[in-house]
Amino acid sequence: NAGVTQTPKFRILKIGQSMTLQCTQDMNHNYMYWYRQDPGMGLKLIYYSVGAGITDKGEVPNGYNVSRSTTEDFPLRLELAAPSQTSVYFCASSYSIAAHNYGYTFGSGTRLTVV
Amino acid sequence: SQKIEQNSEALNIQEGKTATLTCNYTNYSPAYLQWYRQDPGRGPVFLLLIRENEKEKRKERLKVTFDTTLKQSLFHITASQPADSATYLCAPTNNAGNMLTFGGGTRLMVKP
Numbered sequence: 001n002a003g004v005t006q007t008p009k010f011r012i013l014k015i016g017q018s019m020t021l022q023c024t025q026d027m028n029h030n031y032m033y034w035y036r037q038d039p040g041m042g043l044k045l046i047y048y049s050v051g052a053g054i055t056d057k058g059e060v061p062n063g064y065n066v067s068r069s070t071t072e073d074f075p076l077r078l079e080l081a082a083p084s085q086t087s088v089y090f091c092a093s094s095y096s097i098a099a100h101n102y103g104y105t106f107g108s109g110t111r112l113t114v115v
Numbered sequence: 116s117q118k119i120e121q122n123s124e125a126l127n128i129q130e131g132k133t134a135t136l137t138c139n140y141t142n143y144s145p146a147y148l149q150w151y152r153q154d155p156g157r158g159p160v161f162l163l164l165i166r167e168n169e170k171e172k173r174k175e176r177l178k179v180t181f182d183t184t185l186k187q188s189l190f191h192i193t194a195s196q197p198a199d200s201a202t203y204l205c206a207p208t209n210n211a212g213n214m215l216t217f218g219g220g221t222r223l224m225v226k227p
Binding site for chain 2: 004033035040041042043044045059090092097101102103104105106107108109
């Protein structure tokens with residue numbers, strides 16, 4: 001059972017380039033999330049999805065896009081990378097917390113630097 | 116706006132003592148509150164979830180309290196060990212339970 005898998009683990013982008021951060025989960029969770037974590041700061045929600053075909057904005061969505069075509073995959077797209085997007089990105093998944101006494105399962109993160 | 120406050124200063128304690136971490140929140144009425152552990156370079160790991168109608172929850176050496184009047188949660192680790200050294204994050208959750216908002220975390224250092 002792999003849990004939540006994120007690729008790549010590290011990436012350096014030049015300003016203005018684009019990339020997709022991949023996230024896959026094998027736990028059949030219906031909810032998936034993307035967070036970013038800046039040094040010494042808490043995690044901020046970028047986008048989330050409550051099921052295939054349904055996505056919604058979180059606290060800091062500007063500069064990012066997502067799609068959810070399957071239950072397993074939730075890629076995060078960065079268009080026109082900016083230095084402010086230098087961060088560690090975490091993908092997470094969960095069942096409905098209201099129905100289960102269990103929290104999120106996080107991936108190991110993607111460390112992105114924009115230069 | 117919603118605000119979650121955890122002590123940003125590291126908490127240093129001696130092995131065997133009880134560590135107590137605090138999470139305060141304002142402009143928020145969460146239905147649940149979760150605690151996570153995060154080690155350097157890794158994603159957070161879920162520890163405990165407590166509901167608004169529960170005053171206390173325990174799991175092995177961990178205990179969490181949830182006071183909706185004080186708008187505060189306390190996280191206790193009894194008989195602390197050096198392996199407990201990590202950053203601990205609190206995350207109040209909305210009624211749907213599907214959007215966690217994280218505090219900045221408190222770093223715990225347990226010295227042998």
